[in-house]
């Protein structure tokens with residue numbers, strides 16, 4: 779258990795399987811815990827300032843404010859309006875991604891009108907709708923547990939996540955927010971999921987547990 783959670787009480791909890799998402803309002807001072815139950819599973823994460831769909835957790839602002847492309851414990855996560863939204867208070871893995879735009883990204887051709895869609899994007903949009911935040915302008919997610927390695931000349935490779943069973947991150951909300959988390963079902967984001975599923979007794983492979991604590 780994370781020290782940050784000592785003395786706290788879980789007020790919401792949801793286990794999501796691959797392709798599912800969960801959204802919740804989180805008040806300033808509350809904590810969001812995201813647990814990779816089986817290991818090697820990516821969780822896509824977006825957040826908005828309250829129910830204002832025009833202010834969101836920005837991977838670009840977070841990279842710039844921290845002078846880093848790698849999230850580390852104690853870092854602050856920022857909105858597109860440079861509001862401090864979260865502090866990363868617990869991180870048992872140390873490797874996450876904020877470069878890749880999620881499994882959902884299907885870039886259209888220049889000048890084209892192809893809308894981005896995909897399992898995580900659709901699931902996040904639906905979950906946010908339940909919380910009263912429109913998902914039309916869904917921002918690029920933070921990909922918890924996604925392992926992206928930089929190779930030469932700025933190219934990057936998506937590799938197997940380093941997360942093991944029950945690895946987790948905990949975020950402290952610094953402002954009132956609505957968060958949404960999706961368990962990523964596809965592609966290189968979770969190459970070990972199928973393998974893990976074949977292992978007898980492997981717990982909850984591919985599942986992500988989200989808890990909100992007050």
Ligand SMILES: [Zn+2]
Pocket residue numbers: 822880881882897898899960961962963964967
């Ligand atoms: Zn995904």
